[in-house]
Amino acid sequence: MEPTTELAQVAGFSVDLARAYDRETHLWVLDLGGGRLRLGLDALGVETAGTLAALAFVEPGTDLAPGEPFGSLEAAKFVGPFLAPVAGRLVAVNEAVLGDPSLVERDPYGAGWLVEFDTAGPGVPGGALVAGADAVAAWFTATVDDYRLKGLVAE
């Protein structure tokens, strides 16, 4: 069964406040249970990337430490890495977004998910991730405000 998504509007962007977020990469992390995590790009990450042209991921079975690349994204002829926000083994990729990267833009918290990790233990590891509705909303608002101040996203 697909996980549920409940989106709130935060600073003009859709955000699922029940998920954990990596501040640096704008990846969300969703606990699927049993040590399995689903990862995707949040709405601000989508906005700042621009129109997505291509995605690629490392082979399933690859073990990753936090900060290691698990794939790459191309937009506006600019290629950048997807960096693992947590440690784990990449066990699944969303083939649908490989064929149609626009899914990530259209439905970043749903059909546009990227990959799944198996982790050593249950739950979402803490550390650098932002979790909890109030903390996520506060972080997201502050980030959008900062980006708007710099002219990186529209008012």
Added chain:
Amino acid sequence: VETLRVCDFGRVSARRSQTLWHALAHGVSAGAAPTLSFMRPARPYVGLGYHRPAAEVDLAWCREAGLPVYRRKAGGGVVYLDDAQLFFQITVPAASVPAARGAALRQLLAPAVAAWRAAGIDAELDPAGEVVVGEAPGGTGVSPGVKICGHAAAQIGEAVVVVGNLIERFDHAAAARVLALPPDARAEVGRLMRRFVAATPADAATFQSAAVTAYGEALDLEPVPGTMSGEERLHLAHLDTRFATARWLAGPVAGRPLPAARTVKIRAGVFVVTAETAAARLVAGVVSDRVERAVLAAPEWNGAARGLAAGLEGLSLSEARGRLASAGAAGAGLANALAGLRMTAA
């Protein structure tokens, strides 16, 4: 004031014209000074964007013609490169550029545009982020809006690199020939390239000198001639080996089939679309989202293909798709193939 390392590698091998700047990015990622580098390849070759299937290159023809093919870690498509192009690369810490890719690209291409202007070319960054000739081309022989620089970018480790080229002469025929396309599609690519991509008479030495000044001013750094570090040279040797492997050429998209419909981008807003099914084939030149020229082939249409193709001209691609959808099973197949297309900047 901190320094901008300026590395002028002169004429280098085709492979080195790629591996050198990847190695510099590795160095900047590890803490080396921001770096502006220049080089030109000693011989022609084909460059391939990071996410593009190698099958987009006519590898057999390139092999016969003696053209090596190298994948780069930056984006974009298949490009023909030769010694009439001066390559430049600006490499800076990732943390120093805007988080939005479009803004980062504009920031790091703007000094290059200033360098073209210093070299007498009315260059500008258009809204799509292409370096083009502006409204006052003077005696350059280049029409306003024509693209004069190929660019791409990558984040490599903790460094961001933007690459571009000053085109002294452009071999449009070779640039179209290296593509793995049917002859009519290749001809359409060549036609649109001649119209929308051009060399300029900018003097390379003037451009290079002006670029050093412009990047130094824009980044508030003192330009200082430099060389590669020992660590960068070690990494370069590693990359020289890696870039010659079949695995690197296959890239991160190895094994993915070519889609039934694909585009060759000439410049932002100008594409050649090819779509092929078991029953029909379409080649369309698209300019500013309008089909400018179309060729259709399908036995089912029994001679009516030319009229149907003419009817597509002037339509948007989505309108053309709708027209094809009502043109029997062959048309519906093409329409279905086109539905998966994305007119991105890649």
